[in-house]
Amino acid sequence: MKSHYFASCPRGLETILLGELNSLGVQEASVVDGGIKYESSTEIMYRANLSSRIATRILYRIANGAYETEDDVYNGALKVQWTSLFDLSNSLKVSTTGVKCPLKSLDFMTLRIKDAICDQFRSQVDARPNVDIRDPDIRIHLYLNATHFDLYIDTSGQPLYQRGFRKSSVEAPIRENLAAGILALSGWESGEPLLDPMCGSGTFLIEAAMIAFNQAPGLKRSFGFENWKDFDSALLEKIKSEYQTQIKPLGFSKIYGSDEDLRAIRVTKTNLEQAGLKMAVELSCQNFNDIKVPSKVGVLITNPPYGERIGEDEDLAKAYPLWASTMKKKLSGWRTYFLTSDLRMPKLMRLSPSKKTPLYNGALDCRLFEIKMVAGSNRI
Ligand SMILES: C[S@@+](CC[C@H](N)C(=O)[O-])C[C@H]1O[C@@H](n2cnc3c(N)ncnc32)[C@H](O)[C@@H]1O
Structure with missing residues (x-):
């Protein structure tokens, strides 16, 4: 029925x-x-x-x-x-x-x-x-x-972006379902190198690792419908064991994360461990401008600081041109995606986005800027 x-x-x-x-x-x-x-x-x-x-x-x-x-x-x-x-x-x-x-x-x-x-x-x-x-x-x-x-x-109980294993976060973590949606919008496919160079508590990395292993996101949590009188526990167990058998063998998945803040790297590591996904991701503590790019081509997805705090706006305006020059020097051949509420970003980078997708991060009106790094192009 x-x-x-x-x-x-x-x-x-x-x-x-x-x-x-x-x-x-x-x-x-x-x-x-x-x-x-x-x-x-x-x-x-x-x-x-x-x-x-x-x-x-x-x-x-x-x-x-x-x-x-x-x-x-x-x-x-x-x-x-x-x-x-x-x-x-x-x-x-x-x-x-x-x-x-x-x-x-x-x-x-x-x-x-x-x-x-x-x-x-x-x-x-x-x-x-x-x-x-x-x-x-x-x-x-x-x-x-x-x-x-x-x-x-x-039917869900706690919202479904709570996957049941994130215990800690640094400032302004993105919600898991928004991160998964951005991975889908980017067209990233498991096996392609993926880099988040400002990974914070690692939400993009964890979601990508779950996709790479074909792991259903709700396997480690409970649901509201389990409290209902007609709850069919046998049916839930059957579905869970089916999804469990669909998980691919775990291994390194060409997913790379870095952040300039060592605390963020530690938190990401703990979150990956708790999710049982640590082996999928390589982490390093480095500033984006010093980044060692892991492969010739790939997909960069990140959620840089927004400029919410006093003085951050000016700091970002100075940082963007440096990030742009890093991208031109080191990331030619990469597709890059930035989720930000700072709509000045591409202009201040002097890079022109091939796509701008409106998205909401909580109440924040954001854009997902797609910037394809092709040698010599993109300049505004
Ligand atoms: C908005 S947070 C990212 C949140 C993350 N998406 C999550 O879900 O937890 C921005 C991160 O960028 C990092 N960051 C800022 N400037 C950076 C830079 N130049 N190089 C590397 N990391 C940077 C900060 O340390 C912070 O962890």
């Missing part, structure tokens, strides 16, 4: 997410801003949670309809059989998002949905579940537009 789902993702990566879902067998799907609406079976929902590198959450739609007042949405929520979805002992969190929503208060609507759930539990089992806004077992999302509501139960 098929149900309705919404898979959310960082804006700009919807088409790549659609490709992932299609490869799992999803046929009925539509692209919306920030995700994909689709129909699928429970098995595909389990598979999407375990294997999607791009999705942030997979939400299962449990009610929807037209509304004019808070009571319309409350009554819609009352029709859901909450007591057969999850147990009284599970903690609960409701959140609401509204786009052009005419209701006065989204917080009030959140309370009304919580009331609908608790009222039903009370009338059927004489007690209500507790609310836990930090680490709930069950997450309910209400989405309201101008005329309609969609009520979802979150």
